[in-house]
Amino acid sequence: MIGLLDCNNFYASCERAFNPLLKNVPVIVLSNNDGCVIARSNEAKSVGIKMGIPAFKVKDLIEKNHVHVFSSNYALYGDMSERVMNILRSEVENVEVYSIDEAFLDLSEFADRDRVKSIREKVLKWTNLPVSIGVAATKSLSKVANQIAKKSSVDGIYILEGDKDITKALKHFPVADLWGIGRRYARKLKGLKINTALEFRNLNENWVRKNMSVNGVRLQKELKGEKCFDLEIMSQRKKNICTSRSFGKEIQSYTRLVEALSSFASSCAMKLRLQKSCCSNISVFILTNPHNSNIEQQHSYLTLQFDTPTSDSMEIVKMAVKGLKMIYKKGVTYKKAGVIVGNTTPNNQVQMSLFDKIKRNKRKRLMNSVDKINTLMGRNTVRIASQGYGRKWKLRQERLSPCYTTCFSDILKAV
DNA sequence: TCTGGGGTCCTAGGACCC
C-alpha cells in the first residue's frame, strides 16, 4: 500500500502554527508581490475566497470578514516542510517528497489504521501542522483517498481498499479532481458526458490512448489497482532550472534589468551547484505586463549555448547579460523577467572543450568558497558586481510574517 | 494601483544517418 500525506492548507497553517490568534479565523497567503491568493484556511474558503484570485478583486471580502492576510514567507514554509519530511523519514523507511507539502509513503510493511494515525498525530504534535493521509494500492488511488480523508473523515485518515469500496468511492469522485486530469481533459471528458472517476475508468482504452496519450492509460490502470507509477525515493536531477520574478515596480532602465537578470542568473548557478550539475544553455526572457491593454506587448525570449557546460556564476551571469543586450528594447516598460538554465548534465559527465580558455579547477574552488560564505553569512553576502545593491526591482511584501524558525532575531519570545 | 513561480512528460513532424 502507498500513503499520500498532504499538509492541510499548508502556507496558511504555517502562519497559524506560530500565532494562536489565527486559530479558527480566516487566513490567506498571497503570491509574490502580494498578487494572488495561493493558500486559504478553511474559514477563508467558506467565506468565498477562491484559489488563485488576484487579491485586489477580493478586497471587500477580506475587509468584511476580517481575513488575516500574509505575504508569502518561503523561508518559513520551506523550513516547516523540511521538519515534516524529517518526521516522516523517522517513521517510514521509503518516503518520496513530492512537493513542498506532500509526500508519498511506502506502507508495504504496514498499513493499519493505528500506525497511520500515529504518524498523523506525531506531525501535529511536533510541528503544529494538521495533515491528511490517504492510503491505497496505487499512487493515483492514494490521491483519491487523500481527498476523501481531507473532506469527509473525522480523523484526517482514509484507507481505500476492497473492490466494492473503491468502485463506490470512484462513483462519487469528480473526474476533474483526478491526479493527471487538468482543465483541458476535464472539459473534453465532460463533453462526452464522463463526469465521474468511475466513468473514466470504464472508458475504452484505445480511445484514452489516442486522446490522452499513454499517461491517460496509466491513470486508468492505476484506478483499477495496477501500479504504473513507482515511488521515487532518490531526488532527481532537474533538467531545467528557472528563476524569474514579476517586478514590484515596472522597469524601463537597462541598468536595472541587468541587475535583476544578473541576480536571477546567479541564483540559477547556485541551484545548479547545489544539485551538482552544469547547464549547457541559458535562456533569458523579459515581458511586459499582459494585463495592461494600453501598451504594446513585448515577449522577448532568447537561448544561448555554452561551449562547455558550466555552473560558474560569473560565466552564467555574463551570458545572461549578453542575452539581455540582444533582446532589450529601449522605451519598453517591462513587468517580468527571468533566466532558465537548461540541458543539465552531472558535474562528472561534462564534456570538456579542447579550446577552453577558463581555468575550471581554480574557478570551481572559487565558487565553492563563495557558496560556503553565503551559506554561513546569508544569501548574496558575496555577489557578482552587476547584481547591484539597490534591488530596485524587489518584490512587494507588505504583510510578511517573521521567520520564526530560520532567523535568530525572529524567534518567538514568551513574555 | 493591483494579476505568482516553479517544474515534468508526451507526441508529431522535420531533418538527418545507414
Place this chain on the structure above:
DNA sequence: TCTGGGGTCCTAGGACCC
C-alpha cells in the same frame, strides 16, 4: 503498375503537476 526499412536527434506545442 510496382519506389524499403531501420534508426537518431531536435523542436514546438500541448498537456499536466505543485
